[in-house]
Amino acid sequence: MAGRKRSFWIRRIVRTLVTAFGVSLVAFLILHLTPGDPAKIMLGPYASEAAYEAIRERYHLNEPLPLQYLYWISGVFRGDLGDSIRYNRPVLELIKDRIGPTLALMGSALFISITLGIFLGIVAAIKRNTPIDYFATFQAVFWLSIPPFWLGILFLYIFGLQLRWVPIGGMVGFTSLIFPALTIGLRDEAWFARPMRAEMLEVLNQDYIKAVKAKGLKYSSVIVKHALRNALIPMITMIALRLPWVIGGSVVVEVVFSWGGLGSFLVSSVLARDYPVVQAILLLIAMLVVVANLVADLLYSVIDPRIRKES
């Protein structure tokens, strides 16, 4: 059994590595998928011939494509992600400066969406077909129907401009984190609350819930210990699959709130055709998603004994 278990993990990790390779290839090829000379794309049409040649030299653009990839990827492993064309500084340094705010934003957004979504899902299931349940449905549809950039602007207008409770954009302490996090978090909360309700209803209908009640267990223990634990198992996948949207959302929301993180940096770098930066951020985001999926699988096997013992 242990052997089978190990081989499962070896296969799972190999699959992750293959995905990671594919992802790095896409990030690398971005520059080359755009028609025209990469050097001209990066520097624009008005640079000197010497500058173009320097760029070609710096990024080995005169070499065959596979070799260029090897240069690039070995650089990635050495922590050399190239230099930003805009800032003329190593990309890694620029990313280091901005990754903190982005992780803070994404972390708070995920925290809001997971806790609120799961809580509302449970409450809606327990109080099904009551006003509480209808309210949970209503608010979910409400948040899902509003595009994040519009919600962000609305928040800024009401709470920043009119009520002046929070700064209008930028990163000035904790208060400026609240609304960007809510903008992403509320939408994803809606995304989690519906399936959580469905999972809870399904679990609450199971015989084992009746059986633990028949033992004489308190209702709160029945819900928290037995129903919740079973209903959460499929939610792990839901959350892991949702991560790319959280990241995508944070890109838009960072721009709206002038949040100095990787998202807004990515947008400005795309506009400035700062390809080394774009490549690096894409690679980072993609790796984050790949790793999150691996972690979700790991968590699965911790929570669900059926997977732990058999697969």
Added chain:
Amino acid sequence: MAKILEIRDLKLSFETEEGTVEALDGVYLDVEEGHFHGLIGETGCGKSITGLTVIGLLDNNARIERGEVLFRGKDLLKFTERQFQREIRGKEVAMVFQDPASSLDPVFSIKDQMLEAVRLNKKEEKQSNERIVKELLNKVKLPDVESLLEKYPHQLSGGMKQRVMIAMMLGRNPSMLIADEPTTALDVSIQAQFLRVLMDLKNTTNLTVLYITHNLAVLTEICDEVSVMYAGRIVETASIGDVFNNPSHPYTRKLVNSILRADSTLDSLEEIPGSVPRLINPPPGCRFHPRCEEAVDECSRVIPPVKEIGTNHLVACLRR
């Protein structure tokens, strides 16, 4: 002998999208303490509903219209959810369900689930609790208890799971166990093993069992009395001997004659014409009259009262 459970004129309905289902309509049922009482009937006749009423686990759309469910003299219909949880479930009345595959929580080990029940008894000490769990599992004749404790439900066979369920429910030392078709999902050979465990409990404890089934043959092995249920009413209650040797209600007769015996041929087997009526618009009068060969005009108008036709032999039929 004291009666542990007395159900009086219980009427209960369910609100569904298709209409009101009159699931139970005037159920009378007495269960003697320490006896094994069988409750038999076709699928959908209200057997499980009766059991779930006693333990207070009916679905939210159930509406009790009238009647009494007296457990040791106390009317359970007046109990709140909290009273059921604190005073009845597990402690006084436990229940085993039909499908052992889904009756145990898949994410907890057998040990955790057993301990959860035993801990509710307020006996402290972890070690003594574990000892109690092991004794319980031995009691239901489960082999290799030590390794069983660490296992999860999916690693057990159906028969083992059902015995774990019994052990778990006995963990709180209830006076009464409701067994809702506990062997229906098991292979015949495993059924016998399971019934032996119950027989053993019958001989060694004072446990009362309400055994719900649609299989009359199973009841002959273990039950003292049998109540026959048809479309939400009890039509006959008698000792197991009387049910077989002296069945009175036409439905009971049909039921007894439809049992396969070693010497029966297909021709000698009786079948009951028609099917169980839908309980959204049940037949008026005696609910069995559309399928009854002895029915007279009156049967479609008058609800037959319960009559005592012998010692502890009750029947609800106008023709008796």
